[in-house]
Each structure stands twice: as C-alpha cells, then as structure tokens.
Amino acid sequence: METKILNVDLGERSYPIHIGEDVTASIGSLLADRGIKPGTSLLIVTDRNVAALHLDRIVGLLGQAGYKVGTYIAEPGEATKSLAVLQDIIGTALDTGLDRNSVFIALGGGVIGDLCGFAAASYMRGVRFVQVPTTILAHDSSVGGKVAVNHPKAKNVIGAFYQPEIVIYDTKLLLTLPPRDVRSGLAEVVKHGLIWDEDFTSWCNENAGRLLSLDLEALGEALYFGCKVKAQVVSEDEKENGLRAILNLGHTLGHALEAVAGYGELTHGEAISIGMVGAARLAGKMGYPGDIHTVTKALMEKFQLPVVIDAAYSTDDIMSAMQHDKKFRDGKMVYIVPTAIGKVKIDSSVSADMVRAVVDELKGGE
Amino acid sequence: METKILNVDLGERSYPIHIGEDVTASIGSLLADRGIKPGTSLLIVTDRNVAALHLDRIVGLLGQAGYKVGTYIAEPGEATKSLAVLQDIIGTALDTGLDRNSVFIALGGGVIGDLCGFAAASYMRGVRFVQVPTTILAHDSSVGGKVAVNHPKAKNVIGAFYQPEIVIYDTKLLLTLPPRDVRSGLAEVVKHGLIWDEDFTSWCNENAGRLLSLDLEALGEALYFGCKVKAQVVSEDEKENGLRAILNLGHTLGHALEAVAGYGELTHGEAISIGMVGAARLAGKMGYPGDIHTVTKALMEKFQLPVVIDAAYSTDDIMSAMQHDKKFRDGKMVYIVPTAIGKVKIDSSVSADMVRAVVDELKGGE
Ligand SMILES: NC(=O)c1ccc[n+]([C@@H]2O[C@H](COP(=O)([O-])OP(=O)(O)OC[C@H]3O[C@@H](n4cnc5c(N)ncnc54)[C@H](O)[C@@H]3O)[C@@H](O)[C@H]2O)c1
Ligand SMILES: NC(=O)c1ccc[n+]([C@@H]2O[C@H](COP(=O)([O-])OP(=O)(O)OC[C@H]3O[C@@H](n4cnc5c(N)ncnc54)[C@H](O)[C@@H]3O)[C@@H](O)[C@H]2O)c1
Ligand SMILES: [Zn+2]
Ligand SMILES: [Zn+2]
Numbered sequence: 001m002e003t004k005i006l007n008v009d010l011g012e013r014s015y016p017i018h019i020g021e022d023v024t025a026s027i028g029s030l031l032a033d034r035g036i037k038p039g040t041s042l043l044i045v046t047d048r049n050v051a052a053l054h055l056d057r058i059v060g061l062l063g064q065a066g067y068k069v070g071t072y073i074a075e076p077g078e079a080t081k082s083l084a085v086l087q088d089i090i091g092t093a094l095d096t097g098l099d100r101n102s103v104f105i106a107l108g109g110g111v112i113g114d115l116c117g118f119a120a121a122s123y124m125r126g127v128r129f130v131q132v133p134t135t136i137l138a139h140d141s142s143v144g145g146k147v148a149v150n151h152p153k154a155k156n157v158i159g160a161f162y163q164p165e166i167v168i169y170d171t172k173l174l175l176t177l178p179p180r181d182v183r184s185g186l187a188e189v190v191k192h193g194l195i196w197d198e199d200f201t202s203w204c205n206e207n208a209g210r211l212l213s214l215d216l217e218a219l220g221e222a223l224y225f226g227c228k229v230k231a232q233v234v235s236e237d238e239k240e241n242g243l244r245a246i247l248n249l250g251h252t253l254g255h256a257l258e259a260v261a262g263y264g265e266l267t268h269g270e271a272i273s274i275g276m277v278g279a280a281r282l283a284g285k286m287g288y289p290g291d292i293h294t295v296t297k298a299l300m301e302k303f304q305l306p307v308v309i310d311a312a313y314s315t316d317d318i319m320s321a322m323q324h325d326k327k328f329r330d331g332k333m334v335y336i337v338p339t340a341i342g343k344v345k346i347d348s349s350v351s352a353d354m355v356r357a358v359v360d361e362l363k364g365g366e
Numbered sequence: 367m368e369t370k371i372l373n374v375d376l377g378e379r380s381y382p383i384h385i386g387e388d389v390t391a392s393i394g395s396l397l398a399d400r401g402i403k404p405g406t407s408l409l410i411v412t413d414r415n416v417a418a419l420h421l422d423r424i425v426g427l428l429g430q431a432g433y434k435v436g437t438y439i440a441e442p443g444e445a446t447k448s449l450a451v452l453q454d455i456i457g458t459a460l461d462t463g464l465d466r467n468s469v470f471i472a473l474g475g476g477v478i479g480d481l482c483g484f485a486a487a488s489y490m491r492g493v494r495f496v497q498v499p500t501t502i503l504a505h506d507s508s509v510g511g512k513v514a515v516n517h518p519k520a521k522n523v524i525g526a527f528y529q530p531e532i533v534i535y536d537t538k539l540l541l542t543l544p545p546r547d548v549r550s551g552l553a554e555v556v557k558h559g560l561i562w563d564e565d566f567t568s569w570c571n572e573n574a575g576r577l578l579s580l581d582l583e584a585l586g587e588a589l590y591f592g593c594k595v596k597a598q599v600v601s602e603d604e605k606e607n608g609l610r611a612i613l614n615l616g617h618t619l620g621h622a623l624e625a626v627a628g629y630g631e632l633t634h635g636e637a638i639s640i641g642m643v644g645a646a647r648l649a650g651k652m653g654y655p656g657d658i659h660t661v662t663k664a665l666m667e668k669f670q671l672p673v674v675i676d677a678a679y680s681t682d683d684i685m686s687a688m689q690h691d692k693k694f695r696d697g698k699m700v701y702i703v704p705t706a707i708g709k710v711k712i713d714s715s716v717s718a719d720m721v722r723a724v725v726d727e728l729k730g731g732e
Contacts (some may be wrong), residue, residue: 083450083452121526
C-alpha cells in the first residue's frame with residue numbers, strides 16, 4: 001500500500017499523520033523533515049509488550065539516523081497512566097539529560113500515547129513529541145491532542161491539550177496485536193463511520209473479514225478514514241466546546257459499563273460496541289428509523305463485538321455510573337443519538353427513564 | 367492608596383492585575399467582571415499559615431457573593447510543590463464536584479501559586495484560575511504564567527505555561543508576613559529595577575525603610591512597578607525564547623547557592639541578592655562601570671539582604687551546581703550581566719574562570 005498522508009489542521013499546531021506499511025522504516029527522515037535534527041536527544045516511552053516486539057528495531061533506526069536515543073519501558077495496562085509513572089519518566093528524562101530541545105516519542109497504544117503525551121506537555125513546561133501508535137485503537141487516541149493520566153478517583157482527569165509534531169502509523173506493527181485488541185480497536189473505526197459517513201460504514205461492513213484478519217491494505221484504508229473523521233471534528237473544535245462531543249457516540253453507556261464491569265473486564269471497544277447498539281435502540285424509541293438499530297447491531301456482530309449487557313450487572317449501578325459522569329440534570333441527560341447511518345446529533349434532553357429502558361432491554365439480550 | 371490596575375498583554379490570554387489596599391474586599395465583583403458568574407464552584411488552594419490568617423475572610427466574602435467555595439489547605443513550604451500534593455488537590459476537586467466550568471483560586475505565596483496554577487492547568491485538561499498572592503515575592507511568581515511542581519531531582523521541571531483570569535493583589539494581606547519573607551520578596555522587586563529602570567532603582571533606594579516597615583502606600587508602588595516590568599518582558603516573550611532570560615539576573619549564582627546551602631537555608635531572595643552582587647562584580651571585571659557594583663551592593667545592604675557567600679560553602683560545589691544548571695559549554699556560560707544601573711545584557715560567552723574568581727571574592731567578603 002502506498003503511504004497515505006493526512007494533515008490535521010490546527011493553525012500553527014497543525015501536524016501530519018503518515019499511515020502505511022513500513023512507514024517506520026523512514027522514521028529518521030520523517031523526524032528530520034519535521035525539524036527534529038539528527039543529534040537531538042529523544043526519549044522513547046513504551047510498554048513491556050511493545051518493547052519486546054518492536055523497540056530494538058526503532059532504537060536501531062533512530063540511532064542510524066544520528067539521534068541520541070533513551071528509552072523508558074512501562075508496565076502494560078491502564079494502571080500505567082498515573083502521576084507516579086509520569087514522575088518516573090521525568091526522572092529518566094532528567095537522568096538522560098533531556099533539555100527543552102529534546103523530543104519524547106510515544107511507541108505504543110493509547111495508554112502510552114496519553115501518558116507520554118502528558119509527560120511531554122509537562123516536562124520543562126513542554127517539549128515536542130511524536131506518536132508512533134502500535135494499536136488500532138490508537139488511531140483514535142493519537143489524533144486530537146488529548147493527553148492525560150488517571151486519578152485514582154477518575155480516568156483522564158489530569159492532562160492537557162497537546163499536539164504531536166507528527167504521527168507515524170505503521171500498519172505492519174499491528175500484525176503482532178492480540179485478537180481482542182484488534183476487535184476492540186475496530187469498534188472505534190466503525191464508530192467513526194457511524195457518526196460521519198454512510199459509505200464508509202458500508203465499506204466497513206463489506207471489509208470486516210479483511211480487517212479482522214489484519215489485511216494491511218484494508219487496515220491502512222480503515223485507519224486513514226478513522227483518523228480523517230477524527231481530524232475533521234477536532235479541527236473544528238480543538239478544545240471540546242461543542243461538536244467534538246459527537247465522538248462520544250456509544251461512550252456514555254460504554255464508560256458506565258467499563259466502570260461497573262470493573263476496568264479491564266470489558267475492553268473499551270467492547271463497551272462502546274454495546275453503547276453504540278444502545279444509542280441506536282434509543283434512536284428508535286425517539287422516532288428515528290428502525291434500521292439504525294438493525295444495521296448497527298449487525299455491524300458489531302460482524303466484528304465479533306458484544307451487543308448485549310451481561311445480566312449480572314445491575315441496572316441501578318449502570319444508571320448511577322452514568323450519573324457520576326455528570327451527564328444528568330433533572331431526569332434529563334446529554335446523549336449522542338444517531339439519526340441515520342452516518343449521522344448523529346447531540347441531544348441534551350434525553351429522558352433518563354428512556355435510557356434505563358434501553359439498558360434493561362440490552363440486558364434482556366433482545 | 368488607590369487601586370492600580372495593570373494589564374498583562376498576551377492576546378486572548380491577556381489579564382488584569384489589581385493591586386491595592388483591601389482589593390480583596392471586592393473579590394466577588396472582580397471575579398464576576400471577569401466572567402466568573404456567582405454560583406460557580408471555586409476551590410481555594412492555600413497553605414496552613416495563610417489559612418490561619420486570611421482564609422475565613424476570603425471564604426466569607428466569596429460565599430456572600432454567591433459562589434460555592436471549597437478549600438484545600440497544604441503544608442507550608444517548598445516540599446508542597448509536588449505531584450503527590452497535586453494528586454491530592456485533584457482528589458479534593460473531584461470530591462467537591464468541580465467541573466470544567468469551575469475555577470481554582472491560589473491564595474498564598476509563590477509555592478501555592480505555582481502548585482495551584484499547575485493543578486488548574488491539568489484538571490480536566492485546564493480550568494480557569496485566579497491568583498490572590500499573599501507574599502511580596504509572589505509579585506514575581508503571579509505574573510508570567512509559569513506554573514510548575516518540583517521533581518525530587520530538579521525544581522520546577524513539571525509544569526506548564528498557563529495564565530490566570532485575574533491577579534488580585536491586596537497589600538493588606540502582606541502585613542502578616544514574617545520579616546525574612548519581606549526582605550526576600552523585596553530582593554526581586556529591586557531586581558526588576560536593576561534590569562529595567564534606573565529611576566525605579568533610585569526610588570527603591572530612597573524608600574527602603576518604608577518598604578521594610580510595610581508602608582502600604584510604598585508597597586503598592588513597588589509591587590505595581592515590579593509587576594509592570596515583569597509583564598512587559600513576558601508580553602514580549604511568553605514562552606521564554608529570548609528576552610525573558612534577563613529576569614534571571616542574579617539567578618545563575620543564586621540557584622547554585624540555594625542548592626549548595628541546602629534548600630531552605632538561604633531564602634530565594636537572599637540567594638539572588640548575593641547573585642546580583644556577583645553579577646555586578648563580574649560586570650566590573652568585564653569593563654563595565656565600577657559603580658554598578660557599589661550601587662548594587664549598597665542597595666542590597668540597605669534592604670538587609672546578604673551580599674557575601676558563607677566561606678563554609680565550597681567554590682567547587684558552587685561551580686558544579688552552576689554546571690548542572692546546563693548553562694556551561696566549553697568553559698563559557700550564559701550570564702545576565704548588568705551594563706549600567708537599569709540595564710542588563712544576555713552574554714552567552716562569559717568565562718567560567720571569571721565567574722569562579724567572582725565566587726572566591728564573594729567568599730572573601732570584600
Ligand atoms: N487521547 C485520546 O483521545 C484517547 C482516545 C481513546 C482512547 N484513549 C486511551 O487509550 C487507552 C487505550 O488504548 P489501547 O487500547 O491502545 O491500550 P494499550 O495502550 O493498553 O494497548 C493495549 C494492549 O496491547 C498491547 N500492545 C500494544 N501494541 C501492540 C502491538 N503492536 N503488538 C502487541 N501488543 C501490543 C499493549 O501492551 C497493551 O497490553 C485508554 O487509556 C484510553 O483512555 C485516549
Ligand atoms: N512562577 C514563577 O514565575 C515564579 C517566580 C519566582 C518564584 N517562584 C516560586 O515561588 C516560590 C517562593 O515563593 P514565596 O517566597 O512566596 O514562598 P511561599 O509561598 O512558600 O511563602 C513563604 C512563606 O510565607 C508564608 N506566608 C505566605 N503569605 C503569608 C502572609 N500573608 N502572612 C504570613 N505568612 C505568609 C507561607 O506560608 C510560607 O511559609 C518558589 O517555589 C519559587 O519557585 C515562581
Ligand atoms: Zn473511545
Ligand atoms: Zn527569582
């Protein structure tokens with residue numbers, strides 16, 4: 001596949017995303033083209049899984065290109081997105097003599113991207129950073145500039161809006177992904193179709209098999225499209241004041257399910273798959289065409305993603321997890337509702353009772 | 367004294383500084399004028415010393431003005447500027463239900479301003495904040511938007527550039543300051559004269575007695591001028607790419623002395639007092655007029671600030687602390703050198719040997 005280049009348009013903070021098979025092979029020249037001169041000190045932040053599979057090659061390539069390369073290897077998993085690990089990364093940055101001209105490189109999935117991005121935003125009040133995403137889900141997290149770590153009491157609540165210099169997205173690195181992370185990441189790809197483009201949604205439907213089997217051509221297309229939708233939305237609303245909320249299709253219920261299941265039980269993609277089916281069902285109740293629900297549900301099933309809520313989870317718990325999300329007011333809540341395939345609206349007065357009915361139906365497995 | 371209002375000109379991030387006796391009495395309407403509507407949730411971050419003296423009154427005033435007020439009381443001292451305390455503040459913010467529309471209020475000296483400012487910059491990726499400085503030194507820290515916490519290995523190395531909505535600087539709150547903090551803060555006031563304005567330097571010399579005895583009229587003048595110089599420099603160089611370095615007069619040596627003495631032994635103002643005398647002495651060696659040194663030294667003595675280095679500190683340690691500061695290269699270093707009273711230049715090739723000679727002379731107490 002040819003490399004595809006997408007520009008995220010954010011004025012002087014604009015940056016390119018390079019997507020393609022083996023794009024990391026030219027990582028050195030890509031950095032140089034973005035003004036990161038050979039000789040610059042880099043700190044690669046990654047996790048143990050990714051390090052075992054891909055770190056040596058990237059370190060070798062950057063070394064050959066004349067960069068000074070340090071590494072920080074974190075434990076895999078959401079718990080790594082913490083201030084404690086951030087402090088540890090900054091310690092490594094200091095020990096290896098990184099200064100204001102140095103560059104952080106996030107080599108990993110969304111956990112590493114969010115963590116390393118916030119470390120870069122904070123180190124000496126901000127140094128440059130580069131995203132080298134290694135998961136499918138990271139097509140979502142690497143675009144948009146939201147970086148953060150978690151607080152023990154809430155996810156992503158300590159962070160910044162901070163844009164990378166470049167995103168280098170090598171589809172070949174995805175070949176080592178565990179199948180569950182493949183499916184989970186594809187849920188966000190499909191979401192980008194459902195909120196923005198009916199044709200791309202059909203394309204996803206037709207190409208589900210190729211995507212699940214990691215056909216690099218199909219993956220490149222899908223990531224390109226997913227990044228493009230996200231980039232368009234973000235360009236229009238960098239600081240999340242309005243439009244950007246449409247990216248949360250399936251997330252109100254999805255987040256609640258993740259919390260109630262206990263983090264890690266359901267992957268993020270699995271949770272929002274159920275969430276998107278729920279939103280489609282809600283749309284039906286609100287009078288939008290019934291095929292939104294049938295198409296959405298069939299699509300998720302095609303991607304081998306869950307579409308029902310485990311009956312063991314209490315509806316009250318799920319509702320109160322949504323309440324905690326601060327999205328309720330006077331029995332009404334803000335909800336992203338699909339109005340057709342490829343279209344959604346932000347509805348700020350959805351009845352909580354109607355949402356509860358949807359939750360119960362999803363538990364019934366209808 | 368009449369309230370003085372100064373505008374810090376930073377495009378859409380511009381903000382006003384209100385300086386005067388009892389300006390906090392109208393804190394509610396000042397907030398409302400800046401678009402912070404009554405009903406908004408506020409979190410006041412302060413330290414135990416300041417809380418004991420001033421917190422109840424401020425909470426009362428804000429409550430009367432219709433705000434929802436939470437408080438976080440930290441331990442006094444530099445150790446409070448840590449990620450651990452930041453995490454604790456964020457926990458309180460979550461517990462009290464602060465959302466993206468809420469406002470953090472820094473009530474305290476530079477420690478609280480830096481800490482609370484970074485908490486505000488990071489909480490939910492950035493909420494508004496307000497500075498209510500309670501030390502003289504905070505005229506420096508509350509202007510310019512540098513916020514940060516410390517890493518165990520280095521000061522101020524985790525932070526952001528983040529501007530407040532307004533600075534409310536009530537000279538009356540300064541009446542409770544311990545004398546050593548008064549003198550220390552005045553060292554930075556005098557520095558702003560030495561780098562920028564000969565007339566103001568003379569004014570400081572003539573009014574040292576009034577300032578040391580906390581005459582509110584004189585204090586208001588001094589803080590206004592100090593903030594004005596800082597604001598002008600910062601407006602021209604928000605992200606510290608060039609000019610802003612002149613604010614570091616006395617700081618290269620000053621920081622080294624703080625480190626070698628052990629933090630807390632010398633206050634920051636005491637350390638930079640010696641640093642400014644050192645810079646003046648260096649200027650003499652470099653051929654600039656000798657009165658720079660005599661005037662600077664006399665001025666510091668008038669403010670009861672130290673002008674010599676304790677002979678117990680090793681010159682080697684001091685030199686290597688400066689080296690650690692990354693300001694050396696090939697026996698040369700960047701130094702802010704006074705070229706006249708009220709004028710400095712950034713000299714990037716000062717000989718390290720000459721600096722060493724100055725350190726030795728300062729230890730001799732000449
Ligand atoms: N910033 C944003 O806008 C945004 C958007 C969506 C999600 N996120 C965040 O992203 C995170 C989830 O991202 P994720 O699903 O990529 O998680 P992740 O980074 O934890 O990666 C998932 C797992 O895959 C492993 N892995 C990564 N790349 C691999 C590869 N190439 N081969 C084999 N194993 C590999 C990892 O070690 C990990 O165990 C969450 O923390 C979420 O909050 C952020
Ligand atoms: N952000 C910047 O641009 C900048 C510039 C200069 C200094 N700083 C930072 O400022 C800090 C030093 O500031 P500081 O000297 O104000 O320290 P501080 O905040 O620790 O205050 C000094 C002491 O005075 C007490 N105090 C404060 N107000 C009082 C009052 N009204 N009455 C009685 N006691 C009071 C405090 O409890 C503390 O013990 C350092 O951390 C330094 O890094 C930041
Ligand atoms: Zn998501
Ligand atoms: Zn200072």
